[in-house]
Amino acid sequence: MPPPSADPTKSKTSFASSTSLPQRLARSESRAASVSQTAIDVLSTLSQVTQAVPYLSIISGVLAQVVQIKKDIDFCRQEWEGVMEDIEKIREMVERFREHCEKAGRAEDALPDELKSAFKCLESCIERVFKALDIFCSRSKGIASRVTAVLKRDKHLRIVQQCRSDVARVLNMFNTELQIHQLVKIHELWAAVRPHASLISKLNSPYPDEKLPAPPAILCGRDDEVRAIINMILHQVPAHIAIMGSGGIGKTSVALAVLHSPGVIQRFENRRFFVACDAATGVDALILEILKVFGMSLESGIAPTTKVLAFLEASSCIVCLDNFETPWDADPRAVEAFLAKVTSTSSTVIVTSRGSGRPPQTNWSKPLLPPLRPLTLEAALETWESICGEQDEFAERLVKAVDCVPLAVTLLAHLAESDCAEVVWMLWNKKFTAMVRTYDSDHRLGSMEFSIELSLQNPRIAANPHALQVLGVLCLLPLGIRLASVDAMEDAFEGLLPDILTARLVLMQSSLAYSTDGFMRVLSPIRHYIQKRHRPEEPLLDRLENYYLSVASQVTWRTSLVIRQHIYIELGNIAAVFELSLERSSALPALIEGVLVFSDVCTMLCVYDTKLLTLAATMAAKRAVALEGRCLGRLGFLFYFLDRLEDANDTLQRSIAIHAAAGDRLAHATDLRALARVHIRQKLVPEAEEALLRSAALHVEEDDMSGKAQTLWVLGTLYRRGNRITEAQRTLREALELGGAWCRPDVLLDFGHLNSQIGDFREAERVLLEAAELHARAENQLGRGHDVQRLGYVYTEMGRFEEARARLEEALELHAATGSQRGQAFDYRGLAKLYVRMDRLDDAEAAYRNAAELQRKAGELIAQADTLRDLCEVYVGMGRPTNSETVLRDAIELRRSAGHAAGQAEELKRLGDLYLTMDRVVDARDAYSRAAKIYAETDRIAYDAMLQQMQQLEGRLDQPLV
Structure with a gap:
């Protein structure tokens, strides 16, 4: 089990130490220091703050301290009243938001990104107010200061007016940011749940969902635990409960008993969900398992995480994540972060996990439930009697021998059904000793494992030898065997597993398997034991590999929704079998081809599995298979989607080298096109153009016009962004002619951009509307988001402001739903430009701040710089140099x-221009000089112009230019 990670909000010397600020203020007052000294103390503490919810309590206290200082003001007190009223309004807003976060169980969460910029501005505003108050609180400065203050009353009134203007602007920003934050959340929620409105409408049905497993038939000795959990669920809304304990101790049974209890049924009705996490080997797989249980597909293109969180928020359900240790062990940080998001919704969450440590970052309901212990002897014997109908001294000996662990007691009791407890006890003594001697000291069987081994030797299994083989295959499949696929599996195994359904019955009668949600599954302790002790023989593994290759490699997956749904349902099984097979397969080329097709399907479903492709590439390299390059090329493209651009570049370069050496021109051309996309995102324009021209030439050499069209589309986009209009028009038109219907909406989007650049807004509107319609038919939410975003920009230029706002908000909704931070950033930039046109500069500032924060999170440094440059112009218009x-x-x-x-040189020149407007001539000269040094190496024309501009400053300086 991964160790608990440290809470980042408590790891810094920040506001987590809640006494630091009051102590600083007290020290300042006791020293009779000036108000400005108090400000220095306060703001030096603020600068150390991690912007998390504990920070809100402190910032509220700082604001309250500012308001209290008004009693020390000796002149212009009436003018300061308005300032203090606005500060008190801001404090009340901060307090309400803090209380909301605490009620939602998010007391240690980071602040929403939409609000961080507002708090940064608030800190700056507080600093300016403190410094201004220092002038007006003259008591500590003597009579001379008061006389001077009276003489400078006009100047001081201007200072108060500036403070009031600054505070009012921050107050307006808080109102705007909170509205935007709420709008984003509403858009995310609505976009994610809208496709499933009919599903959610059924959640209040009193009839149980067939996906919820039945309650445990026997549950003895757990009344106290079940009662405690139900009490927390009903009285701590929403509750977050972790049921911990060792394997086979009864965690799942307790959770199911809770889900089926009358009080929970009355509260949640059909909004009760049970997610088996056995197949989830990471956070992405966990999310997919949750979506399956919710009955939600991925076909809409909405980001899976967004769907899960929106569903949980909209339904206020109760969900149990069973065997949570499987994904947690595989990917601790990502799974912990995801669970923290899940438990921040309005839904109740139960987690069952092996061990005693709870995942950090989650606010667990109190009191914490201690790990489950073995049953009492009385409860263990009651369990035995419930199965066998009677108990005796041998039954007591057996339950003691297995330490009253529920699963072991159940397995032995089922053995005793066909014989008697005395015979089972004799077997235990005889075979346990022999088996312990069979294994060395590092692999010694415990009582639980021996109980499983003894169950495998019962008469039912002996009478049906295929049952053990089915169990071996079953334990390799994290999801279990899909009952709807049994006939196909029997055909694939060609007589090796002739009667899976009969074997299923035998395994269920022996308590070695169970059925739920259309799958036959096994409990986690049994699965781990069988994988370790009874791995299937090679012929069975070969057939299993071939079966899942046939499932994942169907050529019609792009056009058949049924095939994609089948693959989606079995994603966890396919990945597990492929990972196992890559280590042992005798038909590696065919297997890797299947992995590549499977990766394409996963990418379409917004699942980016780099682990499987990395393993495929490694095995291909070890065994001299030519497919290593294709694996690397696909892996590089996945890194591109994940914004891991350095990894993408390195991986694609390796793929290019392999394909170039092998003379595989088509694969080489595809790699070059993918590499060009990476270069474009890195703002490496010459490198991107060179890669695309080489890619197009290779496609022509192979007479591959479809591939050439794809490359020309990317090249046309590059030319458009570089304002090379004629080349862009020619290239995009050729791409449209060669590519056909498949690429038409994407190329039309670029034509819409291009027509906007040349001022042909009517034509831009026409092609963008067509692109949006085509993307909607293809259920491509991300593409449609880009189309309507561009329409918003076009309508802004046309002066159709209301249509522009509606389109940009629709784009914000679509991009939020698909998890596109880059798309959302440009939506906010569009809104900011619209607000500038409407002379709503405060709103424009807030929108630009949101865009910059999203770009920071996405690692888009240059795009973030572009946004800050535009924000600079807004501040110029607001008179805030x-x-x-x-x-x-x-x-x-x-x-x-x-x-x-x-870009750095351009910004330095812009900074110099700004300094000139502020009469800071020396600073302007220094900025120009830094720009000139860069231009000297990058742009000689700009360098000469810069030198001329610097010469013009000589007359305004007291010293000559150096």
């Missing part, structure tokens, strides 16, 4: 970090 300077400096640093020298 200091803010303009701050964001420009941030933009310069971002471009320096991204290695974007040309």
Whole structure:
């Protein structure tokens, strides 16, 4: 079990130590220091804060302290009243938001990204107010200060008016940001649940869902635990409960008993869900398992995480994540973070997990449930009697021998059904000793394992030898055997497993398997034991590999929804079998071909499984299979989708080298096109163009016009972004002619961009509407989001502001639903440009701030710098040159970090221009000089112009230019 990770909100010397700020304030007052000294103490503490919800309590206290200072103001007190009223309004908003977070169980969460910029502005505003108050609280400065203050009353009134303007602007920003935050959440929720409205409408039905497993037939000795959990569920809404304990101790039985209890049924009705996590070997697989239980598909293109969280928020259900240790062990940090999001919704969550440690980052309901212990002797014997109908001294000896562990007691009791407890006891003594001697000390059988082994030797299994083989195959499949696929599996195994259904009956009678949700499954302790001790023989493994190859490699998967749904249902099984087979397969080329097709399907379903492709590439390299390059090419493209651009670049370069050496021109061309996409995102334009031209030439050499069309589309986009209009028109038109219907909506989107650039807005509107319609027919939410976003930009340019706002908000909804941070950032940029046109500069500032934060999260340094540059212009329009300077400096640093020298020089020149408007001539000269040094190496024309501009400053400086 992974060790609990440290809480990031408590790892810094920040507001998590709640006494630091009051102590600083007390020290300041006791020293009779000035108000500005108090401000220094407060803000030095603020600068260390991790912006999390504990921070809200402190910022609220700081605001309250500001309001209290008004009693120390000796002049202009009436003018300060308005400032203090607005500060108190901000404090009340912060308090309400903090209380909402705590009620939602998110007391340690990070602040929403939409709000961080508002708090940064608030901190700056507090600093300015503190410094201003220092002038007006003259008591500590003597009579001379008061006399001076009276003489400078007009100047001081302007200072108060500026403070009031700043505070009012922050107050307006908070109102705007909270509205935007709420709008984003509503859009995400609505977009994710809208396709499943009929499903959610049925959730209040009193009839049980067939996907919910039946309650345990026998559950003895667990009344106290079940009662405690039910009490927390009914009185701590929403409850978050972890049922911990060792394997076979009864965690799943307790959870099911809770889900089927009258009180829980009355509260949640049909909103009760049980998710078996056995097949979830990571966070993505866990999300898919949850979606399956919810009855939600991935066909709409909405990000799976968004769907899960939106469903949980909309339904206020109760969900049990059983055997949670499987995904948690595989991917601790990602799974912990996902669980924290799940438990921040309005739904109740139960987790069962082997061990005694609970996942951190989740606010678990109190009191914490201790790990389940073995049954009392009385409860164990009651369990035995419920199965066998009677108990005796041998039954007592047996339950003691297995330490009263429920699963072991159940297995032995079922053995005793066909004989008697005395015979089972004799077998135990005889065979347990022999089996312990069979295994060395490092693999010694425990009582639980021996109980399983003894169950495998019962008469039912002996009479049906195929049952043990079926069990071996079953334990290799995390999801279990799909009952609807039994006939196909029997055909695939060609007599090796002739009667799976009969074997299923025998295994269920022996308590070695169970059925739920259309699958035959096994309990986790049994699965682990069988995998370790009774792995199927090679012929069975070969047939299992071939069967799942046939499932995952059907050529019509792109056009057949039924085939995609079949693959989707068995994703966990396919991945597990492929991983096992890659280590042992004698037909590796065919298997890797299947892995590549499977990866294509997963990508279409928004599942990016890099682990399987990495293993495939490694095995191909070890065994000299030519498919290594294709695996690397596909892997590089997955890294591109995951915004891991350095990994994408390195992996694609390796693939290109392999395909070039092998003379595989089509694969080489495909790799070059993917690499060009990476370069475009990295703003490496010359490198991207070179890769695309080479790709197009290779496609022509192979007479592959469809591949050439794909490359020309990307090349046309590159030319358009570089304002190479004629080349873009020619290239995109050729791509449209060669590509046919499959690429038409994407190329039309680029034509819409292009027509906007040249001012042909009517034509832009026409082609974008057609693109949006085509993307909607294809159920491509992301593509449609891009179309309507661009329409919003076009309508802004046409002065159709209401239509622009509606389109941009629709785009924001679509991009939020598909998890596209980049798309959302450009939606906010579009809204900001719209607000500038409407002279709503405060709203424009908030929208640009949101865009910049999304770009920061996505690692889009250059795009973030572009946004800050535009925000600088908004601040200029608002008469806030200091803010303009701050964001420009941030933009310069971002471009320096991204290695974007040309952009860095442009921003330095812009900074110099700003300094001139502020009469800071020396600073302007310094900025121009830094820009000139960069231009000297990148742009000689710009360098010469810069030198001329610097010469013009000589007359305004007291010293000559160096």
